[in-house]
Amino acid sequence: MLAMNLLVFFVAAVQIYSVAPVIHTLNYFKTSSQVAKLPEFLEAAYVDGVQIQQFDSNHRETKAKHDWVNKITEDNPHFWEIETVINIQNEQNMKDNIETAKKRFNQTGGVHMIQVISGCERDDETGEVDGWQHHRHDGEDVISIEAKTMTWIAAHPQAFIPKLKFDQIDGYNEARKNYYTKECPSDLKKHVSNGRDFLTRTELPKVSLLQKAPSSPVTCHATGLYPITSSLIWRKNGEEIHEDVEMGETRPNHDGTFQTSVELKVEVTPAAAEREYECVFRLAGVSEGIVIKLDAGSILSNQEEQGRKKAVGIAVPLVVLALVAVVMFLAKRLKSKQAKYSQASVSTDSEPVSG
Known part of the structure; x- marks a missing residue:
């Protein structure tokens, strides 16, 4: 405890x-x-x-x-x-x-x-x-x-x-x-x-979308980032949103980098894609961000992502x-x-x- x-x-x-x-x-x-x-x-x-x-x-x-x-x-x-x-x-x-x-x-x-x-x-x-x-x-x-x-x-x-x-x-x-x-x-x-x-180095992360089941929230997961000063948000039609959004853990990886995540409660349908939901990652000191648009084809299954997270993001x-x-x-x-x-x-x- x-x-x-x-x-x-x-x-x-x-x-x-x-x-x-x-x-x-x-x-x-x-x-x-x-x-x-x-x-x-x-x-x-x-x-x-x-x-x-x-x-x-x-x-x-x-x-x-x-x-x-x-x-x-x-x-x-x-x-x-x-x-x-x-x-x-x-x-x-x-x-x-x-x-x-x-x-x-x-x-x-x-x-x-x-x-x-x-x-x-x-x-x-x-x-x-x-x-x-x-x-x-x-x-x-x-x-x-x-x-x-x-x-x-x-x-x-x-x-x-x-x-x-x-x-x-x-x-x-x-x-x-x-x-x-x-x-x-x-x-x-x-x-x-x-x-x-x-x-003083900078390392951009691998950013991906994860969903455990069709009814589960969509998780935007970024791993391999450095320094820790960063932001990970969801946007809708170009505007940052806070409703139905929940920040996940930020924790260290075994290699000295960090990982973080943010969840969005949304039903993944063609209508959702039309509303242009996207996950945006920005790293301190880097002008350009990483943008991942939400659509069914961009979401990894929980099993696929879990194996990659274990390989890359296990914290000692x-x-x-x-x-x-x-x-x-x-x-x-x-x-x-x-x-x-x-x-x-x-x-x-x-x-x-x-x-």
Whole structure:
């Protein structure tokens, strides 16, 4: 149930995801989970929404997800060893914090999860930086820190005691501020430079129409798109329509691209074709869109499309879990600039929940 709730947040958030061209982000997502078949601890890092590294309790080693990410060791040969040590420390801290949080929330049983989303952003033009750290317990906001004012914000009554504690510890927030303004932006700048060609590429998707049965809605499905900033709509006689339209999931593919879909409730008849229904996909940075007109001959059966989607669009479960929280948080920040959080010393990410 917890994992399904994360997917719901992901679907809603990704539809409004957008990043200004000169602003780059480095995000870390950490989760300690008691959910069956998931690692007890997972850490994944993203630059501009692209996963760059991962650690989990099953493999216990931090590894790069792309060759260009390894270039960061040119300046720091022990980068991956240090990341692994930090993640092993975080793994134990967050496992302990699940038990502490259960006591604070008066939970005697059940399956529980702690999430930490943290990171920074840097404006290439101005050099301005900002950061965030955001804690959740069982999918609910608990406590966060506002980087510019270095103020802890309690989103739940059980977080008031930790908030007071961390507001009063001498030097604690100063150490975090150093991370926001120096360490994290420095790593971000290096990653962006090393991966510029990969991060600035554009890939147009395969767009097709799918219908499970003659009475089912028609799904317009786009897969293989990059970057994630895109739109997929239905038009009628040249005008965008919203009635009888439902947005589907946007999720990552195994190859670093994304897929998305949108449904239209319509009876596929010659009359419908005369009304000129069409699905339109547009990708950020590309002037021309992809247009698929609705007619019986353009619709694939569910069986045909399902095989192709499995081959092209299967998302790695661990990647989905990580991206869910990251994209959710990015979208939330973009929707309301008042909610900004930051990471400090990564070895103490879990402390605000248990303090």
